[in-house]
Amino acid sequence: MPLTSRLFSVLDKLSAPTTVSAHCDLPCGVYDPAQARIEAESVKACMEKFNASDDPVFKERAVAIKEERAELVKHHLWVLWTDYFKPEHVERFPELHQLFWKTTKAAGEAKKTNDVAVASGLLDGIAEIDRVFWETKKG
Amino acid sequence: MPLTSRLFSVLDKLSAPTTVSAHCDLPCGVYDPAQARIEAESVKACMEKFNASDDPVFKERAVAIKEERAELVKHHLWVLWTDYFKPEHVERFPELHQLFWKTTKAAGEAKKTNDVAVASGLLDGIAEIDRVFWETKKG
Amino acid sequence: MPLTSRLFSVLDKLSAPTTVSAHCDLPCGVYDPAQARIEAESVKACMEKFNASDDPVFKERAVAIKEERAELVKHHLWVLWTDYFKPEHVERFPELHQLFWKTTKAAGEAKKTNDVAVASGLLDGIAEIDRVFWETKKG
Amino acid sequence: MPLTSRLFSVLDKLSAPTTVSAHCDLPCGVYDPAQARIEAESVKACMEKFNASDDPVFKERAVAIKEERAELVKHHLWVLWTDYFKPEHVERFPELHQLFWKTTKAAGEAKKTNDVAVASGLLDGIAEIDRVFWETKKG
Amino acid sequence: MPLTSRLFSVLDKLSAPTTVSAHCDLPCGVYDPAQARIEAESVKACMEKFNASDDPVFKERAVAIKEERAELVKHHLWVLWTDYFKPEHVERFPELHQLFWKTTKAAGEAKKTNDVAVASGLLDGIAEIDRVFWETKKG
Amino acid sequence: MPLTSRLFSVLDKLSAPTTVSAHCDLPCGVYDPAQARIEAESVKACMEKFNASDDPVFKERAVAIKEERAELVKHHLWVLWTDYFKPEHVERFPELHQLFWKTTKAAGEAKKTNDVAVASGLLDGIAEIDRVFWETKKG
Numbered sequence: 072m073p074l075t076s077r078l079f080s081v082l083d084k085l086s087a088p089t090t091v092s093a094h095c096d097l098p099c100g101v102y103d104p105a106q107a108r109i110e111a112e113s114v115k116a117c118m119e120k121f122n123a124s125d126d127p128v129f130k131e132r133a134v135a136i137k138e139e140r141a142e143l144v145k146h147h148l149w150v151l152w153t154d155y156f157k158p159e160h161v162e163r164f165p166e167l168h169q170l171f172w173k174t175t176k177a178a179g180e181a182k183k184t185n186d187v188a189v190a191s192g193l194l195d196g197i198a199e200i201d202r203v204f205w206e207t208k209k210g
Numbered sequence: 211m212p213l214t215s216r217l218f219s220v221l222d223k224l225s226a227p228t229t230v231s232a233h234c235d236l237p238c239g240v241y242d243p244a245q246a247r248i249e250a251e252s253v254k255a256c257m258e259k260f261n262a263s264d265d266p267v268f269k270e271r272a273v274a275i276k277e278e279r280a281e282l283v284k285h286h287l288w289v290l291w292t293d294y295f296k297p298e299h300v301e302r303f304p305e306l307h308q309l310f311w312k313t314t315k316a317a318g319e320a321k322k323t324n325d326v327a328v329a330s331g332l333l334d335g336i337a338e339i340d341r342v343f344w345e346t347k348k349g
Numbered sequence: 350m351p352l353t354s355r356l357f358s359v360l361d362k363l364s365a366p367t368t369v370s371a372h373c374d375l376p377c378g379v380y381d382p383a384q385a386r387i388e389a390e391s392v393k394a395c396m397e398k399f400n401a402s403d404d405p406v407f408k409e410r411a412v413a414i415k416e417e418r419a420e421l422v423k424h425h426l427w428v429l430w431t432d433y434f435k436p437e438h439v440e441r442f443p444e445l446h447q448l449f450w451k452t453t454k455a456a457g458e459a460k461k462t463n464d465v466a467v468a469s470g471l472l473d474g475i476a477e478i479d480r481v482f483w484e485t486k487k488g
Numbered sequence: 489m490p491l492t493s494r495l496f497s498v499l500d501k502l503s504a505p506t507t508v509s510a511h512c513d514l515p516c517g518v519y520d521p522a523q524a525r526i527e528a529e530s531v532k533a534c535m536e537k538f539n540a541s542d543d544p545v546f547k548e549r550a551v552a553i554k555e556e557r558a559e560l561v562k563h564h565l566w567v568l569w570t571d572y573f574k575p576e577h578v579e580r581f582p583e584l585h586q587l588f589w590k591t592t593k594a595a596g597e598a599k600k601t602n603d604v605a606v607a608s609g610l611l612d613g614i615a616e617i618d619r620v621f622w623e624t625k626k627g
Numbered sequence: 628m629p630l631t632s633r634l635f636s637v638l639d640k641l642s643a644p645t646t647v648s649a650h651c652d653l654p655c656g657v658y659d660p661a662q663a664r665i666e667a668e669s670v671k672a673c674m675e676k677f678n679a680s681d682d683p684v685f686k687e688r689a690v691a692i693k694e695e696r697a698e699l700v701k702h703h704l705w706v707l708w709t710d711y712f713k714p715e716h717v718e719r720f721p722e723l724h725q726l727f728w729k730t731t732k733a734a735g736e737a738k739k740t741n742d743v744a745v746a747s748g749l750l751d752g753i754a755e756i757d758r759v760f761w762e763t764k765k766g
Numbered sequence: 767m768p769l770t771s772r773l774f775s776v777l778d779k780l781s782a783p784t785t786v787s788a789h790c791d792l793p794c795g796v797y798d799p800a801q802a803r804i805e806a807e808s809v810k811a812c813m814e815k816f817n818a819s820d821d822p823v824f825k826e827r828a829v830a831i832k833e834e835r836a837e838l839v840k841h842h843l844w845v846l847w848t849d850y851f852k853p854e855h856v857e858r859f860p861e862l863h864q865l866f867w868k869t870t871k872a873a874g875e876a877k878k879t880n881d882v883a884v885a886s887g888l889l890d891g892i893a894e895i896d897r898v899f900w901e902t903k904k905g
Contacts, residue, residue, distance in 0.1 A: 074338070075305050075309065075338065078309075078334055078335065078338050079305075079308065079309075079312060082312040082313065082315070082316055082331055082334075082335055096318045096321050096322070096831075097321075097322075097812065097815065097824070097827045097828055097831045099807070099808040099809075099810075099811030099812050099815065099831075099835070100811055101804060101807045101808045101811050103800075103804050105798075105800055105804065106801070106804060109796060109798050109800065109801060112794070112796045113794040113796045114794075115794075116794030116795055116796055117792065117794050120792065120794065128690055128741070129739075129792070131409055131687055131690055131691075132690065132694065132738070132739070132792045133792055134406055134409055134410065135409075135413055135691055135694065136791075136792045136794070138410065138413065140794070145288070145292065149284070149288040149292075149314075152311070152314075153284065153288075153311065153314040153315055153318060154318060161311075166214045166218075168307035168308065168311060169218065169307065170214065170217075170218075172291070172292065172300075172307060173218060173221040174221065175288075175291075175292040176221070176292055177221055179235045179292060179293060182235050182236075182410070183235070183236075183407075183410070185406070192221055195217055195221075196217065196221055199213070199214065199217050235414075236395065236398070236407070236410045236411055236414045238390070238391040238392075238393075238394030238395050238398065238414070238418070239394055240387060240390045240391045240394050242383075242387050244381075244383055244387065245384070245387060248379060248381050248383065248384060251377070251379045252377040252379045253377075254377075255377030255378055255379055256375065256377050259375065259377065267551055267602070268375070268600075270548055270551055270552075270826055271375045271551065271555065271599070271600070272375055273823055273826055273827065274552055274555065274826075274830055275374075275375045275377070277827065277830065279377070321827070322824075322827070324823070352616070353583050353587065353616065356587075356612055356613065356616050357583075357586065357587075357590060360590040360591070360593070360594055360609055360612075360613055374596045374599050374600070375599075375600075409687055412684055412687055412688065413687075413691055416688065416691065423566070423570065427562070427566040427570075427592075430589070430592075431562065431566075431589065431592040431593055431596060432596060444492050444496075446585035446586065446589060447496065447585065448492065448495075448496075450569070450570065450578075450585060451496060451499040452499070453566075453569075453570040454499070454570055455499055457513045457570060457571060460513050460514075460688070461513070461514075461685075461688070463684070470499055473495055473499075474495065474499060477491070477492065477495055513692075514673065514676065514685070514688045514689055514692045516668070516669040516670075516671075516672030516673050516676065516692070516696070517672055518665060518668045518669045518672050520661075520665050522659075522661055522665065523662065523665060526657060526659050526661065526662060529655070529657045530655040530657045531655075532655075533655030533656055533657055534653065534655050537653065537655065545829055545880070546653070546878075548826055548829055548830075549653050549829065549833065549877070549878070550653055552830055552833065553652075553653045553655075557655070630894070631861050631865065631894065634865075634890055634891065634894055635861075635864065635865075635868060638868040638869070638871070638872055638887055638890075638891055652874045652877050652878070653877075653878075701844070701848065705840070705844040705848075705870075708867070708870075709840065709844075709867065709870040709871055709874060710874060722770050722774075724863030724864065724867060725774065725863065726770065726773075726774075728847070728848065728856075728863060729774060729777040730777070731844075731847075731848040732777070732848055733777055735791045735848060735849060738791050738792075739791070739792075748777055751773055751777075752773065752777055755769070755770065755773050
């Protein structure tokens with residue numbers, strides 16, 4: 072796609088230098104997939120408690136709170152994807168975009184179901200992201 | 211990467227069916243890249259007004275408000291990427307992930323500078339996303 | 350009401366000049382009733398999906414998400430009303446305040462019911478606001 | 489405007505019954521202009537502290553925090569306008585819409601300046617709203 | 628605990644001077660327990676309406692909205708506790724921390740139940756905080 | 767204070783049973799002081815970058831972003847204090863309230879200064895909270 076290639080090279084000239092510095096919108100260079108993991112553990116616990124309860128008000132609150140935590144999972148993952156990872160990381164881990172795409176989709180799926188396997192799959196995706204993240208930190 | 215392939219196939223089994231329905235976390239199937247575009251127009255206007263002003267309080271407010279609008283651009287784009295697009299779209303537009311990655315990075319860049327070319331580059335990225343989006347709507 | 354008249358003239362002296370510039374709290378002069386319309390389309394779709402479903406968890410999520418989108422409709426409309434419209438517009442369209450009042454009330458009503466007619470009425474109100482908005486843009 | 493009249497009567501049929509109950513989107517019927525007033529007092533104090541300081545970082549924070557509090561003033565006022573007041577109140581206080589419009593505009597103005605007179609004008613507008621509110625509570 | 632004592636004296640040297648000024652993160656020195664009280668009145672009203680209704684969608688919305696208002700109660704109380712109260716207040720009112728701890732816990736409890744006694748207990752805690760607050764204002 | 771004692775015993779009867787379960791507003795029983803720590807590391811990095819820069823727009827953004835991250839530190843700490851800790855923990859660690867009070871105050875202080883010692887003191891307070899937290903997890 073020549074148009075897309077031209078667009079990409081415009082966007083390339085505009086973006087940050089291709090150093091490996093842990094660099095962000097500002098703030099601080101501090102990222103940690105633990106932020107996404109902790110919220111995903113909440114999502115899983117909400118499902119477990121939903122399944123163990125027969126109180127309709129409690130179950131309603133479990134669904135609503137799970138919705139919020141899953142949204143936070145998506146947010147933390149999106150920020151890692153856009154703000155932390157650099158072109159040299161994508162060269163090294165060509166599956167990176169697809170991994171983030173599928174894991175954020177899993178967080179959305181976790182809002183819609185109380186099947187704990189979906190939350191476990193989400194945690195697996197985050198664990199893989201965490202592995203890749205720490206690989207890039209080693210340099 | 212065999213581990214990643216196994217992870218992807220676990221995530222695949224957990225995710226939504228591969229129909230082309232405009233389908234989301236719930237809510238409603240209503241998406242429109244106009245949401246991102248309108249906020250990006252704000253970002254550009256904040257830069258223009260910053261550059262035209264010599265009042266330090268006004269300039270400070272322009273920077274702060276631009277930060278918020280640019281964050282909204284990122285959010286609307288991320289939601290489109292994760293919630294609207296489906297595997298069949300990625301097959302048809304293999305540059306999709308890279309396009310979203312670079313465009314959300316451009317939104318982050320726009321927070322850090324008052325160079326209007328960066329905002330224009332962001333709007334170009336959104337225009338390309340909009341083009342692809344409407345292509346998928348045609349089927 | 351002499352007190353109110355005196356209050357209005359104090360408030361008048363304090364507010365922005367009566368030029369027709371698309372002028373805002375800063376930021377950028379960028380407004381578009383499309384922001385309210387898109388969220389109202391979501392509200393309508395949430396009602397439709399609620400009515401079509403017999404899954405109590407899905408229906409609960411539809412209600413909760415509709416609540417958030419309807420709140421966003423109200424916010425976008427309120428911002429247009431306060432930040433975009435000027436005294437000369439109210440002189441030209443004397444029903445303006447009443448139109449915004451009834452349409453924001455309709456957004457609140459849409460939270461409480463799954464009667465699609467209420468969402469359609471809300472979209473009608475927004476369409477009228479959009480018509481008036483573009484009239485003022487012509488000058 | 490026949491179109492607007494027809495629109496209004498559609499919106500009228502859709503809205504809540506015209507009883508005087510302190511009635512809202514749900515929740516609870518609890519409103520108090522004190523919420524807007526307290527945040528407006530903050531806005532005024534931020535201006536005073538800005539004017540008394542010569543530390544540029546402190547002054548920057550005063551402007552940023554004032555921006556947030558002024559936005560909260562607008563929100564509390566908009567909610568009162570749309571959610572609390574009823575058609576019978578507007579008949580009794582025909583200046584109601586204009587009063588809310590000018591007072592929310594004053595809150596926006598207070599973001600842009602450190603002229604304490606603007607904050608005082610905002611507090612005057614809220615005081616008038618408070619007076620009208622308590623009149624309606626008496627019946 | 629010698630470690631804790633050393634930590635406290637480090638934290639002491641870093642914190643604001645021990646004057647009695649109504650002093651905050653900036654902004655403005657404006658605090659009022661009314662902010663927490665108003666939201667707690669909402670929480671109580673949500674419970675009352677929940678109990679009076681037999682419409683499952685209405686009841687669901689009452690629970691969700693109560694969740695939000697109770698969270699706002701917690702936030703307003705936490706801000707008062709950390710930002711307003713000073714060491715000399717704690718010396719004068721040694722039960723202060725415990726009072727805030729139990730009252731914020733009561734706000735959390737109010738999310739989980741529709742027993743109006745819990746909301747009344749929350750309002751009692753806020754009334755006591757309000758009493759102590761105004762005592763400190765007298766000097 | 768007999769009134770306070772009576773109030774406390776009312777609040778006691780209303781609150782959760784005194785088991786040691788990691789129990790919350792719902793959601794899920796998942797808490798981790800790492801959430802507060804990660805944001806506090808951001809706060810420290812923002813200060814370091816502010817001090818290393820001579821670009822006034824960058825420095826302004828560093829202050830604004832630090833404000834947000836410090837507010838998140840406060841929020842995560844407050845939630846731990848109110849939602850996680852139980853009366854039996856306070857009996858075991860009688861300095862608990864004071865530790866949370868001083869550490870949340872340190873987060874507020876970190877908004878107002880770019881003295882890295884304040885951020886380090888905040889991180890020390892969080893480290894102590896983390897120590898106590900894991901002690902309670904052992905039982």
